[in-house]
Amino acid sequence: MPNRPLPALFLVVLVLSFPAASPAQQAPYDVFPAAEPPYYRVRYEASKTPGELIYSVNYTIWIPKDVKTLRGVIVHQHGCGEGSCKSGLTGAFDLHWHALARKHDCALLAPAYEQPDKADCQMWCDPRNGSSTAFQKCLVDLGEKSGHPELAKVPWALWGHSGGGHWAGGMVMLHPERVAAAWLRSGVPMLKANPVGSTIKAHILHEAALKVPILCNLGTKEGVTVKEGRFAGVWPSNETFFSEIRSRGGLIGVAVDPLTAHECGNQRYLAIPWLDACLSARLPKVAGDPLNAMPTDKAWLAPLAGGDAVIADKFAGDPLKAVWLPNEAIARAWMQYIEDTAVTDTTPPPAPTNLKVAGNELTWDCEADLESGLAGFIIERDGQLLANVPEQGKNPFGRPLFQNLQYSDTPGQPLVVMKYTDTKAEAGKKYAYRVIAVNTAGLKSKGDAE
Template identity: 40%
Template sequence: MNAIRFASCLFLLTCSIPVQAAEDVAFPLKAKKILFLGDSITNAGDYIVHVEAQLRAQGLDPMPEIINLGLSSETCCGLSEPDHPFPRPNVQERLERALEIIKPDVVVACYGMNDGIYYPFSEERFQQYQAGVQELIEKVHRAGAKVVVMTPPPFDSLPVKEKTRPAGADEYAYYAPFVNYDDVLTRYGKWIMQGLKEADQVIDLHTPLTAYIKQQRKSDPDFTMAPDGVHCNAIGHEMIANTILTAWGVQSREPLPKELIDLVRQKNRVLHDAYLSHVGHKRPGGKPGLPVDQAEAKAKELNVEIDSLVSKLRNPETTQQRSNNGTRYQIHYPASLSEDALKLYVDYYLWIPEEAKPIRGVIVHQHGCGVGASEGGRTAADDLHWQALAKKWNCALMGSSYEPREGVNCRSWCDPRNGSGQQFVKALTDFSVGTGHGEIATAPWCLWGHSGGGFWASLMQTKYPERIVAIWFRSGTAFGYWTKGDIETPELLTGIYRVPMMGNPGAKEKDHKRFKSAWYGLKAMQAAYQEAGADFFEFAPDPNSSHDCGGSRYLSIPFFNFWLEHRLPEVAGDELRPAKLALADWQGEMQSKMEEYRKTAAVSDSTPPPAPANVQLKSNDNQTVTLSWTAEADLESGIKGFVITRDGEVVATLPEKSTARFSRPLFQGQSYHDTPEAPVPAMTWTDDKGGQKSKYAVQTVNSVDLRSELTAAK
């Protein structure tokens, strides 16, 4: 039998995505019962608790019954140190009874830590360990179950260096181990991963945990995940759980509430103690568990509590908070293990301007791939500049954040056929209920996508062309991937050619080793779509940027402004107006702006921004006064900052120093992903030199340094 082999590199408590197909690695998730066997690390059981809690939180249905029969001091080969307090128990003695009583479909076994009995490597002991593992596999297979064999985790000599013994000592023991005992476990693990053919799956725990320890010791030389050298702490157990989950094709790591962890731990411990006593073992001591029938009844009660909590997690409510002349709503959706569902968790954010009824459309700002992009997506709906566009057309502004975690495979979400498309549509439906704006569920969309977000938008276009006002592809499309056969080619409905599109790579991407596919993919898409009769597909590279978003907003916002004006229906619910009817207007209103952008990465602006509103002056107890106000961004150039005057003299600018990493300086800052570096900063200023008798005023400055009229404080 050929074992499925899984080795992962964990980084910051995360795992890389396995290369095996889901149907190959997920057989444990289809089991009715999973039995875990192992030594004291398994007996502690926290990694099993995390595995079960994640599977429940991600909606695995049906959920396997998980039984932990880990036993402290146990081996799989029967060896024991000469002065161990008692002969180490051997799993072979109880294995057949356990299989007969529990009748698992899958057995997960982790042995090796005790099997080397803390001595230097010995070929004889190694052969006994190999024979023990193979005997375990044979017994499991004879019982009709599949078996997953895991390597032992590492032995860490650093925290017990005073107790370790060098090579050549007369005796060793768990309390006086060989200083390089981890070398023994390394060899055991290598054999499991490379030489063990009989298991149905093998999982490498040793390599990723060792790598993580080495990484952490670069900044903390005393870091350990096993304070006594052997037994994993909470970090170690979570990493083991993550490795198992990844090996089983579970991509997400849903943030788990402590209440869920505690309930699953309590249930697992009740069943562990009961079945351990019922099956029987040779280890002396230990408190007997409940009779199995009582333990099962208690577990059933706890499962009711667990299911109730999971139901709340999986049926999220819409939350809301005020956000600059509007309200920002949020929904968190857990990952799902259901077929065709999104396998990652995602947060959606929706900003609605005040007094916006009805909502005529949804402007979608879709981030790209990577942790930074996902984190950046959290503030997309807070962007004052994009909010100005949304408010003008009575639209909502929507951002998202797809599981910002190292190792996440971007294709898990940027191909909407992997569940993100239907989750997006569901979010709009749920927002329509949670906001009281039922029209959001059916309103048309403007799609802005950067990198992986452009990939996503190009595939959403093939499925929902009738709902899309226009698309802005910033350095990304899936077109080149499906034409090369890297992904499944979507059905190209004729409606896709009716959607106005703009390709917007950075000019520096054209010859970039990593990012040139963005340039050539968009050029190829434009050529193919134009040949197929596309109504509008222009190409406007940003001359100053690479894969960052540069100054793209200074054309993308006018682009959407134009198409919202010319395509939104007069009556909500009617079809979008044809793009081809507006082509002459584009030539007159937008062509020159696009040509200017191609040369300068900007569009000229000669109109001042709107003046601040609600300027208030408040006296404080410490003899100071605080000025506060609200502001709307200039549609053309956003907000760079504010100027504050006292008695006609400029006394402050906010922010004091403007910076710009990718384009013009903006009040909220601008990330690589064209999102604010922070949500809306406070529009306040405190003065310790003036007072209530002074006359204060505030004016807005846009990104081309045009100033609004002054608004006096009240």
């Protein structure tokens, strides 16, 4: 990395068919970050009308600063179960997903369905059971709240985990003209008749859905290398879904995480660049225009079982059985991901801004790195290392992150803030402070100083 001059230093003087949840069951969904601009929230009560959503739901949205007209909405959809539903309450506050939304003038939306413990997940993760209608209603209502009525009509980029993957894939089948791309982590909808006794209804695969880029992502312990256990059926379902779509020329790929089971792991380091590539190609320049067709002339193909990806013209096998990848950059990232999830990044993160010191308390702002997110900050005082924030990064599922990470790929609660207290500072003494951002690839930014 080339050396850059350090910024000038300024001296300062320290001076989450069943009935609606009962109050006891709703308790996990009562605690979530406040939705103050640029965040907005709507909540709908459970409906008793047949065909409508039987669970209450919160929708929280983040709007990038200074965006005049939104070009799309990125949806981060949690999975099934009370714990996963609860984790959806922080999805719109994820700084890494903000970076993707900001780049494309998109909003970031995170639903949180109030599914009671052990209740039927299909009643929301199958969008035909009222969640598609509720989702589209929230776009209208949030558009009014935020002053962005175009929200009701913009395209969708869908990310979903487990039941959320079922939901996102179902929305592709129902509304292909609205979906720019869909990433399905550990969950896909059914496209064929189900076994006797199953309550899951098959979707119809329309021609338009074949034009939507889809990537199926799952852990190797979900039926690939581990053939027994709770999640062993994930791979057979993904393989069937992939084969149905790809055999008809659909733009679909598979990425097997070599380290995980059902947890999300490091998938965001491939998911965000992949969605970035799809949004760059598909979002229209003029809001309200139809989605652009996904280009296929730069596509790469790879064996479903894994291995090297090559440009489509040089693929030796049957292309309608091969993993479809949109371009060379994504293909190379895919090859790294399926090897060890260590997708590389060579560009430093954005530098912190707006550093302020009040007494012995430092506060600052910082945007996350699009490729590698935000691991933490280095605090310097008078040119010397003072502290790392956080002192020890946490993430039981993958690379340590500044905001930590829950099972369904959302920040932990309470949300961490960009703040540090210098407990060793002497009152009345002058100090020069500098804050440096570090991404999850270990690359450092320039510093903001005061």
